[in-house]
Amino acid sequence: MHRLNATTPVIVGAGQLTQREGDPQQALAPMALAAEAARLALADSGAGTALTAQLDSLVVTRLFSDSTPRRAHGHGRADNPPGAVAAQLGATPRSRLYAEIGGNTPQKYLHLMAERIRRGEAAAVLLTGAECMATARAAVRAGLTLDWQRHDAGEFEDRGFGERLVTPHELAHGLGIPINTYPLFEQALRAARGLSVQDHLVRMGRLLASLNAVARHNPHAAWPSRLAADALVTPSAQNPWLGFPYTRLVNARDNVDQAAALVLTSAGLARELGIAAERQVFLHGACDLNDRMLMLDRVDYARSPAMARTGQAALAMAGLGLDDITWFDLYSCFASAVEIACESLGLAEDDPRGLTLTGGLPFFGGPGNNYSMHALVEAVTRLREAPETYALVTGNGGVLSKHTASVLSARPPHRPWQPPDSRRLQSEIDAEAAPPVTETPEGEARIETCTVMHGREGPQLGIVIARLLDSGARFVANTPAGDPAACQALMTDDAIGSRGRVSPQDGRNTFIPH
Structure with missing residues (x-):
């Protein structure tokens, strides 16, 4: 490896785990699980204790239970999530942040922290997150109230809920709730393709079965059982329709206990700590853009202008084309998210390289806002094993609202870090004309x-x-x-x-x- 600029950001540690504890009273609480994933990531670097002492920044992905009242569970919460993680690790980061809502946020903060490292504002960053919805619900079913309350000292920045994603009027009619809203994209896409319901279901079943095939071989997958394409999309007593044309089995499933974490440092600090070159993975391309946040303000329900520009810009920043990518993980909360991502990127749904590294949210599991942290951990693993290859990981937050794309490789960057002009790209998206909206139509x-x-x-x-x-x-x-x-x-x-x-x-x- 040639000598890198000291402020080049580099991923040096990655860790994840799936908790399968049968007794809710013995299971780890969310911030304990997030801290355990962080320990794994720090140890993965080969410089665990020394690196822990160097951590200057900590970002914790927002819990689902802090994101929406529909995920409240009554078991208490850590009132300072970054403080809770730091205390359990014995770390003293000066910058502590609790992220806003969105499945895009693990990658968004990977990009933001990489930029801080590049500017010399940070040198060692921990990103971690967890969900324990399986344990929370198991406890409720058993009539138990768990004690997940924590009070940890120290200041932290709480980014809150972020952008407004739904209006009261939309919510009153069922919009904004993912299981209600993603089927609307699916139906629009079916119509745009000129397919019958049955023909579209067959195509969708093949796509989802390809994700399921990956989950079957992932030891961290929550639902690794083999599911045939027709079984996934055919309604039955065990697999009923939820939001047509989605059956229960093809929805993202958040009933999981999963955690994942990454450690990002400067190349200079990695050298000081003696972190082996074989552990290092670099961010080559990054972009974050938004579609219109409100569902009724979208331009076209069969496409995503922001998703298209995000992927293209991240690849351009890396100086790569789609053919240069070996590994893909396209955010897969619902089939429409994957299908629209493929159309946005110009990628065939049956591309032999595959579309997921984890197995996807319906089969690997949907750990709230933190899913793409798992995808990034999987990407780091693949890239270390095949250091000449590249990975593209995408994410989205809201309901196809907030988009992110990351290009990674174990190969050091061969060009200067030059992020895309996000303001210009966002202004192009915002300039697309959308129809007027009325709340009192007749x-x-x-x-x-x-x-x-x-x-x-x-x-x-x-x-x-x-x-x-x-x-x-x-x-x-x-x-x-x-x-x-x-x-x-x-x-x-x-x-x-x-x-x-x-x-x-x-x-x-x-x-x-x-």
Whole structure:
């Protein structure tokens, strides 16, 4: 390895674990699990104790239970998550940060901390996160209340919830909740491809089965059982529809106890600590961009302008093309996220290089906002084993809202660190024209996309995004309560583009298909 600039950022440690403790009272709490992943990452560097003493910055991924009331569990919480991790490690970082909401945040903060190292503002950074939703729910089922409360001294920066991702009006109609919202992208994509429901399900099943095949060989996967393509997408008593066209098995599953961590240092500090060149992995390309945050403000539900530009910019920064990449992990909370990522990158869904390193969120597990930390750990492992290769890892936060892409390799960078002009790229995305939105639509309308949410008894509620014929204004509406015929109409081959009538009442819009 040629001698690197002392402030070149380099990943020197990576660690992850999946907790499978059967007794909730014996299981580690979230911040204890995050600290354990951090210990693994520090030890992985080969300079564990010395590196721990050098840590100047610590970032903890935000817990799901601190992200949404729907994930609250009643077991208490660490009121200073970075302080809790630091205390358990015996570390004294001066910069401590608790990240905002988003599956993009592990990569976002990898990029931000790499930039701080490059500027000489940091030299050793720990990024860690964990989820213990499996233990939390197991305890509730057993009638137990766990003591996860921690009070740790020290100041830290809490980034809060971040950008507004949904309005009260959207939420009232079911938007913003991932299991309700990603099916809307899936339906729009199906229509854009001109496929019948059945033909699209077959294609989607093949894609998801390819992810499942990777999970089967990952010792950290929460659900490594073999699942055939048709079994994944065919509804049954054991695999019912949730949000059409998604069955239970193809949804991201957050009922996991998983943690992952990375340690990032300057090349100069890595040399001082004697960290072997074989442990080092470099960030070659990085980009973070956003689509319109609010669902009703999107330009097109079948594509993601930000996802396309993010991937392209990260590759351009690295001086690489798609053919130069050996390893991919495309964020896979739902099939539509992977499909739109493939279209954005120009990557075939059946590319022989594969689309995941972990097995994907439906099969590896969906540990809240921290999933892509696991993908990065897997990438580091592959790149150390094949040091001449490159990996591309993508992530998204919100509902296809916030996008991130990282290009990594064990090969040292061969060009100066020059991040893309994110402001210019973001302004291009923001300049794309979107239709006007109305919260009180009335009259004839044409469906842009739709889904049907199901319960134990079958179809329960249709969610429709449509445009008024007279003005072109976009709106969200629901089918009438207790109207299975209206729900069934939204599950046909030609539902997208069909017409109906919408009317507002008491803050809710009702759509009746023709």
